[in-house]
Structure formats: C-alpha cells, structure tokens
Amino acid sequence: MNKSTNNVRKLALDLLIRIGDQGGYSHLLIDQILKNHDLDARDGALLTEIVYGTLQRKLTLEYDLTSFIQTKKKIDKWVQWLLILSFYQMKYLDKVPDHAIIHESVEIAKRKGHKGVANFVNGILRSAQRDGFPDYRAIKDPVERISIETSHPYWLVERWINQYGIDITEQMCETNISHKKMSVRVQPMRVTRDELIENLRMDGLEVSKSSVSSQGIVIEKGNILKHSSFQNALFTIQDESSMLVAELMDLSDGMDVLDPCSAPGGKATHIAEKMKNTGAVYAYDLHEKKVNLVKQKANTLGLSSIHADQSDARELRHKHSDASFDRILVDAPCSGLGVLRSKPDIKYNKNEQDMKNLSLIQLDILNHVQALLKKEGKLIYSTCTVDKQENEEVIKTFLKENQSFRVDPFFFDELPELLKHSVGISEFGVQIFPQDMNSDGFFITKLIKVS
Structure with a gap:
C-alpha cells in the first residue's frame, strides 16, 4: 500500500x-x-x-x-x-x-x-x-435525469428549464461538470501578449490567443503557475468572461472610474491596465480584508491609479459628488451560479430565496451609484451568475425606475463574434452561458446616462 x-x-x-x-x-x-x-x-x-x-x-x-x-x-x-x-x-x-x-x-x-x-x-x-x-437513462422524469446525471439540485434544473428551455439547461449542466481551461491576462505595460506567448511556447506550454480580449491567453497544456512569468507578475489569472467586462467599457486614458464591488480586484486592475495606469479607479468593497486583496493585486501589477478603500456600495454618495465618474462598473454580489466549475459547493448551498434577496441588493446598489455617473457616462452591470432574476429582471426594473438611462445601442455590436448571435442576447444585455465560450457563466450589459 x-x-x-x-x-x-x-x-x-x-x-x-x-x-x-x-x-x-x-x-x-x-x-x-x-x-x-x-x-x-x-x-x-x-x-x-x-x-x-x-x-x-x-x-x-x-x-x-x-x-x-x-x-x-x-x-x-x-x-x-x-x-x-x-x-x-x-x-x-x-x-x-x-x-x-x-x-x-x-x-x-x-x-x-x-x-x-x-x-x-x-x-x-x-x-x-x-x-x-x-444507467441514468432509465430515469423517466427529464428534470430528475438531468439533475442526477449532472449533479445539479432538482429545483435548480427546473428553474433553468423554465428560464431557458431544456436544451440550453442540459448543455449548461453538462459543461458545469467538464474541465475548464485556465486563461490569463497579460500586464501590457510589462510585456506584450505576443512576447509572452512566444516565451511560454519556448518553455513547452501550449497556449493560444483569447478571441475575447487582446490581453488574454488561454492555457491549453502546461502549468503556467510554475513559469517565471508568474513570479515576475507579467500576467494575472482571469476567466475570459470576466475579461470581457473591461473590454466592453469603452475606456480612454485619464478617465475617472468607480468600481463599488471590487474585490478581489481582477476587473479593477484590468480597467487600470486598459487606461495605461492613468486617470483613477476608485475600488471599494464591504469588507476590509477583501479590500486588502485589491490593494495587493494592484501593487503586484504595479498599478498606482487604483485607490482601494472599504465601504458599502450603497454609501458612496457620502464619499463622492454626484456626476463625478465617466464610467461605473457594478460587478454585483450574486449567487455565483456561473462559476460552478471552480466552486462546485455553491450549487448545493443556494435556494430560490437567495436569488430574490440578491436581486434586491443588486437593485439597491444600482439605484444608489447611478447618481455618481456623469451625463453621457456609461454604467456597466455584470454578474457571474446565469439567473434571470439577478440579471435581466434587475436591469428591466432599474430602467423602469430610472428614465435617464437606456441600454447603450452600440453594446451589442461590440460583442465578440462568437456572442453576436448568442441565444443569451436579450434587450437588456447578454447572458453568457458556460458552454458559449467554455468559460464562466456571466451576464453583462452597458447602460448610458442620456440626461
């Protein structure tokens, strides 16, 4: 033995x-x-x-x-x-x-x-x-069969079927128990993507360019965490769906950006990199411990434009004046049902009431921070979940209550090619399913303040 x-x-x-x-x-x-x-x-x-x-x-x-x-x-x-x-x-x-x-x-x-x-x-x-x-094919009830075959709670499978239909649900559940490739985002002020790819290939790793982000690299084979480029902080680990958020923000050098739900800092650092460490990214989180993660990540990547602090996202009007930001990213706290491949225990610990409670918090945050956006500024809303109540329904309600906002009409044209005809597109944004890009499930939309 x-x-x-x-x-x-x-x-x-x-x-x-x-x-x-x-x-x-x-x-x-x-x-x-x-x-x-x-x-x-x-x-x-x-x-x-x-x-x-x-x-x-x-x-x-x-x-x-x-x-x-x-x-x-x-x-x-x-x-x-x-x-x-x-x-x-x-x-x-x-x-x-x-x-x-x-x-x-x-x-x-x-x-x-x-x-x-x-x-x-x-x-x-x-x-x-x-x-x-x-043999699970012997299970007569299709909801139970998918539930048992892919190890998702019955209520969740039933909920997704009601929201998206049986085919999308079954594909999503099967993808959730499959292997996901790692992806990383280069720090472009330290290395170009082509340079890092060449370096990695020379050392025996199999890698490819992300079709979602100009900074993204997908690791096909090999352990990049053992590579010297990791020790030298030439990149940060980030899922491709998560990379897409900053890519869709229409960022320019020198902007003032608010990230009220920032930890652990992946998107805040991506925003800072895209603005070449100019302007300012104000990154907040409810918990001091998590704020430290944002600070550490910014420090490791050499990004001095990030100002991280502890605050409830619904209290930020006490810290900043109205109409003071060019861009706001609300990467809202959510049920996390899009990241079940990385955190499988989530699916056993959630219930339908969680989605309802979270949707109220998400709406509260949006309603509070919207006043901080300049006219013609853009507000990006994202979650790492695949639930309509936390995504489309939140945006639908927000737009009804805030007549000065609308979905940016150019948003859908800016999506990557592989998402432009996605079944996840609605008038309120795009739902990325795990099977769409072999990445995390995410919802993203971009709103513009028209008055």
Whole structure:
C-alpha cells in the first residue's frame, strides 16, 4: 500500500466532511491544506482532483450509492463521504486501479471506525466493482435525469428549464461538470501578449490567443503557475468572461472610474491596465480584508491609479459628488451560479430565496451609484451568475425606475463574434452561458446616462 496516496485520500475525506457537512469553502480549504501539508505536486493534484471531482458529482454519486444499499441502513456521514469519494475515483479516474482504491478506503475505514465499518465499505465497493453503476437513462422524469446525471439540485434544473428551455439547461449542466481551461491576462505595460506567448511556447506550454480580449491567453497544456512569468507578475489569472467586462467599457486614458464591488480586484486592475495606469479607479468593497486583496493585486501589477478603500456600495454618495465618474462598473454580489466549475459547493448551498434577496441588493446598489455617473457616462452591470432574476429582471426594473438611462445601442455590436448571435442576447444585455465560450457563466450589459 502506498502510504502517500493513502494520506491524500484521508486528507480528501477530512476536507469533504468540512466542506460538505460544515459549510467550509472548497477553494479556501484546499489551498490551506496544500500550504500546511508537505505534498509533492502529484499528490497535491490528486487531492484537488478527488475533492473537487467528488463535490462536482456529489448528487450523482449519492444516487449511485442508493443502488448498493438495499435496506434503510443508517450510515455515518463520514462513511458516506468515504464511499462516494471512492466511487468518484472508480468511475472517473482511469489511472487509479480499483483494487488500490478499495484497499486504501478499507484501511481508512478501519482506522477511523472499526472492523464492522471496514467490512461494510469493502462489501459496497466490491459490489460496485462487480456490478457497475446505474444507467441514468432509465430515469423517466427529464428534470430528475438531468439533475442526477449532472449533479445539479432538482429545483435548480427546473428553474433553468423554465428560464431557458431544456436544451440550453442540459448543455449548461453538462459543461458545469467538464474541465475548464485556465486563461490569463497579460500586464501590457510589462510585456506584450505576443512576447509572452512566444516565451511560454519556448518553455513547452501550449497556449493560444483569447478571441475575447487582446490581453488574454488561454492555457491549453502546461502549468503556467510554475513559469517565471508568474513570479515576475507579467500576467494575472482571469476567466475570459470576466475579461470581457473591461473590454466592453469603452475606456480612454485619464478617465475617472468607480468600481463599488471590487474585490478581489481582477476587473479593477484590468480597467487600470486598459487606461495605461492613468486617470483613477476608485475600488471599494464591504469588507476590509477583501479590500486588502485589491490593494495587493494592484501593487503586484504595479498599478498606482487604483485607490482601494472599504465601504458599502450603497454609501458612496457620502464619499463622492454626484456626476463625478465617466464610467461605473457594478460587478454585483450574486449567487455565483456561473462559476460552478471552480466552486462546485455553491450549487448545493443556494435556494430560490437567495436569488430574490440578491436581486434586491443588486437593485439597491444600482439605484444608489447611478447618481455618481456623469451625463453621457456609461454604467456597466455584470454578474457571474446565469439567473434571470439577478440579471435581466434587475436591469428591466432599474430602467423602469430610472428614465435617464437606456441600454447603450452600440453594446451589442461590440460583442465578440462568437456572442453576436448568442441565444443569451436579450434587450437588456447578454447572458453568457458556460458552454458559449467554455468559460464562466456571466451576464453583462452597458447602460448610458442620456440626461
């Protein structure tokens, strides 16, 4: 038995219990474990894969488990996590042989429980190895089938079908459990995109130009975080959908820009880069700790035009005069249902009331900051979610309540080619689905203040 991989699976089990049962955030806890344990690169990658993969497919794996437990047998939560993380490896990790997974899971069960638990785990896993897993096509209800097959809660699948139809919903759910390529944004005052691409290719990475941003690079193969360009802060990691926000802001050198919901600072730094570190970007966040993330990012990228401070976005008229900004970006707090590939635990922790509550906060922020925009200025609204109540409905209500604003008529012409005929376009903006660009789900619109 490999002691190292056994330790990885034990750590994975502990993490899943903390995330799944105690409400911990997956990305934060995984980072913490990787920093605190002396794991080599291979074990670190395996740990990340097992934890994210098991969370990503949790409902599918739980459904699988019910077909092997015939009685109403009550099993401890940790035993259930151990079984489904073992199922995940058996189903989706081709390089790990079943016998090794079974052996190590039984050893963990022995140490954490007792011989009876170990025998139970052994029996379930050997049955799964012998009989295989259920065929989801046998599920008659299409909502339940998509829910189980792609591990999205039933209510969420049903909600998306009501909003977008079954085909878009099924594609979205399938994309949410697929691998997403990393993308990065060059710091153009330090390196050109072509220079960095050439440098990366010379060092064996496979990369391509983003079709969304002139600063964007998509990493096809290789670990860019181990490359010297990362240590030298020649780029920052950013999803292509997120890059599109600043690209659509019509920025010019010397502008005054407000970013009232700024943390962790990806868009604020992109805005500053596009203005060549001229003008001023006022970046705020509700939490001091998060403001520090914006400051760190600006400092790392050498951007002195960013002024970061703590404030509620709905209190900024106490800090700034009306009609003082050329551009305002409201990257609103949202349910995060567009980033489920990066943060899979989100989909199990949300409910419909969350969307309603968030839409009220989003509208409050818009109604407050709109007065800070100059006449003929532009307000960009974005979220990393795919819910109409937080997106189109918020903008529809805002426009009804604020007659001096309208959707910028040139906005749709400025979209990248691959989005110009998207099914996500409405009169209120563009809904980017994860399957559209193999990126995060995002909503973006641009409003102009006409009077």
